[in-house]
């Protein structure tokens with residue numbers, strides 16, 4: 398009997414492509430924040446920063462020749478510290494350099510404490526067609542405890558301005574398990590969010606991250622059981638209002654999921670420009686997946702680009718086990734789960750390398766099979782960390 402030959406390596410194929418643009422400044426640093434954000438401390442070098450972003454994009458172009466960008470996300474930091482005129486220049490610069498799908502989703506994160514009444518229409522006229530408003534809570538006491546620069550009134554005014562500008566495709570960021578919060582408060586926040594008629598709600602638990610002011614000086618937070626009840630009961634409230642949970646923290650009205658985030662979560666490709674931004678690109682001709690990370694500090698990143706450098710802190714090819722981990726990491730948090738047939742095209746590896754681990758998750762009742770999909774069960778949904786751990790490199 399002939400011996401079975403080696404398993405052939407499947408070919409990597411290019412997944413959809415997104416563009417992430419990082420704008421790293423905030424009015425001040427929130428005590429829970431571990432993002433790459435820096436207190437502005439005076440006038441922003443906004444013109445120079447936009448120039449540097451376009452230089453950064455130019456050096457990425459050879460990695461994305463011939464491909465079309467499906468979504469752009471301006472994240473931060475506080476992108477709404479930049480004016481509509483800056484986005485106009487940035488977006489025309491992006492369009493001149495890259496092919497952008499006419500139906501591209503273009504999101505801008507805005508802080509209710511930094512948007513003037515007419516800013517949203519200015520951003521919209523510049524080409525932004527989706528907004529993400531960092532409300533976090535509608536309780537003044539909770540917002541003070543979080544060190545936010547806005548209160549309830551500013552949050553409601555920002556929502557009013559969005560509706561006033563005829564913008565309905567917006568997300569509200571909402572946190573729960575806040576210092577001093579009880580179940581009633583958390584539900585009240587979710588109720589207020591629903592009454593603002595957003596297209597999307599990101600509802601996530603406050604966690605204490607290393608290298609934050611809260612880590613050095615932790616506030617008293619609700620216990621895990623209470624936090625779980627908040628998540629469950631706020632979830633029921635959102636579901637009753639017609640929102641569908643498509644990721645552990647993401648709720649959307651039907652058809653209004655964040656396409657940009659879904660592309661990340663499904664292990665799509667993304668260019669990342671700006672201080673500290675990450676990019677991940679599948680290079681079909683070379684049959685590899687490349688990760689590029691920018692220098693974190695805005696001044697160092699800008700200086701590098703202005704003096705002919707590449708602004709990069711890291712540039713490497715992802716080894717097979719990292720591709721496996723990254724493929725499963727976020728999809729296990731998606732309600733729809735993992736699409737098996739995409740595994741080989743997006744990792745360049747045969748399904749056999751994960752078949753045994755997937756079998757374990759099926760046996761333990763954390764996943765179930767539904768044709769081409771591996772769908773998290775209720776148990777798998779609650780313990781997605783356990784399932785993810787199985788794929789750690």
Ligand code: SF4
Pocket residue numbers: 422423425426427430431432434473474475508531
């Ligand atoms: S506004 Fe957002 S990005 Fe800025 S410090 Fe606060 S949490 Fe971080």
